[in-house]
Amino acid sequence: MKTALKSLAIAGALVSAVAFTAAAGQSGPTAVKPTPAPNFAGIEKWLNSDPLTIQQLQGKVVLVDFWTYTCINCIHTLPYVTSWYDKYKDQGLVVVGVHTPEYPFERSTANVKDAIKRFNIHYPVAQDNRYATWEAYNNQYWPAYYLIDKSGKIVYTHFGEGDYAETEATIKRLLAQPG
Numbered sequence: 578m579k580t581a582l583k584s585l586a587i588a589g590a591l592v593s594a595v596a597f598t599a600a601a602g603q604s605g606p607t608a609v610k611p612t613p614a615p616n617f618a619g620i621e622k623w624l625n626s627d628p629l630t631i632q633q634l635q636g637k638v639v640l641v642d643f644w645t646y647t648c649i650n651c652i653h654t655l656p657y658v659t660s661w662y663d664k665y666k667d668q669g670l671v672v673v674g675v676h677t678p679e680y681p682f683e684r685s686t687a688n689v690k691d692a693i694k695r696f697n698i699h700y701p702v703a704q705d706n707r708y709a710t711w712e713a714y715n716n717q718y719w720p721a722y723y724l725i726d727k728s729g730k731i732v733y734t735h736f737g738e739g740d741y742a743e744t745e746a747t748i749k750r751l752l753a754q755p756g
Contacts, residue, residue: 606740606747611730614639614723617673619709622686624693626701629673631729638665638751639725640672643716645679646692650738651720655696657741661748662700668752669727672700677711679719724748727756 616631623629631639642658644651662672676692678684684706693702705711714723717736724733724747733747 606735615713622704624702641723643721674702677705
């Protein structure tokens, strides 16, 4: 009887922990029901690229990475994002960093350019100072990944740090699918 009660208590604690984690937005990677990816909206400035549209990128796998340069969690993820870009860009991966500021000083294009240089970011960065793209994606977190398949649909999301192997495996799987 004691063992059964102990098992129930542990199971209850696990359910509570999972519910709390999901409510806190730290649910890890998620395969989502494929939905059309919104276009990049209200971008003030494009850095490292001419302006891009989701329509232009059809036929490619696109990783949209919402970040801001003073967010420690974003800083921790940037080496993974840049590594994926370097490793898979010739196979059809496009990374678009959507820099959405948390603080007023992060709206400065000069500051974003300095951060791009400091973090060795060489993929396109869209400066989303008015949160238009953030809102189009109904995003709520820094960092946040949205993986878009070759047909232009969001098929995977991840919020926060971690699950890098699963995210990379999803990128590889999407790249292997026919266009």
